Amino acid sequence: MAKFLVVANWKMNPASYKEAKSLLGATKRVSEAARNVSIVVAPPAIYLRELRSLYKGKKIAFAAQNTHFDSMGSYTGDISPAQIKDGKVSSVIVGHAERRAAGETDEFIRKKVAAVLNEKMTPILCIGESIRNQDGAHYVFVKAQLIAALRDVPAAKIPQVVIAYEPVWAIGSDRPMQARDMHEMAIFIRKTLVEMHGTVGMNVKILYGGAIDETNAVLMLRDGDVDGLLVGRASVQAPRFKALIEAIAEA
Ligand code: PGA
16 A cells, blocks of 8 residues: 655744754654654754754655755855755755745746756645635646646656645645545646646645644545645644654554
8 A cells, every 4th residue: 555645844843953853753753653654854954964864764754845946056045956965855845835925936946846856856846726716716726836837847757746735725724625625636636737747647646735633634635635745833743743643544
């Protein structure tokens, strides 16, 4: 059976390296007991390399939360795909809604996806609409985001991409999207990928993100037609993340 993928997006947490080490320790313990889950931890960039080299297990992979698209240069405050790769990190979150809100354009995201693939890492491409109403415009929006980010990716590399569908209205809220709505969106995303890149599009992993916690993770995995979850707040509170992973492991 394929394992569920859970990405722990720590965002700008915790406040100190000491706490980050302890959170990683707790995440490591729970990862070892959960056979059907693979965990990817995305810590703040300043902790990433050190946590990666501290970690000696096999169950957790590491991701950067963002990257520049160039390999080096005059970009104050940025880190490059080559630097991330050099830190033995295997994935990069690209186009998170919080980065898009800070001004990141589709053009940047397209270049970042290509640059991450070029370093043989996995881009975790975040997409999702800000508002949703009855007219179905969110499908048009999501399709445009997929085309903008992936149109230059050769079909052979498409299965290396992970799509994290995160409706912006659910991120940071107290309730996720309904699992049956996610099911429809997952079908739509797959159909769009197949239209763009052929049947390899069926092999792309699709995650859901936005207000996932220990109470709703299993339902989303069971009924949402997704391969995993991207978890923000509940991933930085060790007891909640433990309960979330244990719920998936027991389901
Ligand atoms: P949340 O964040 O789980 O805190 O809603 C999800 C995300 O933004 O990745």
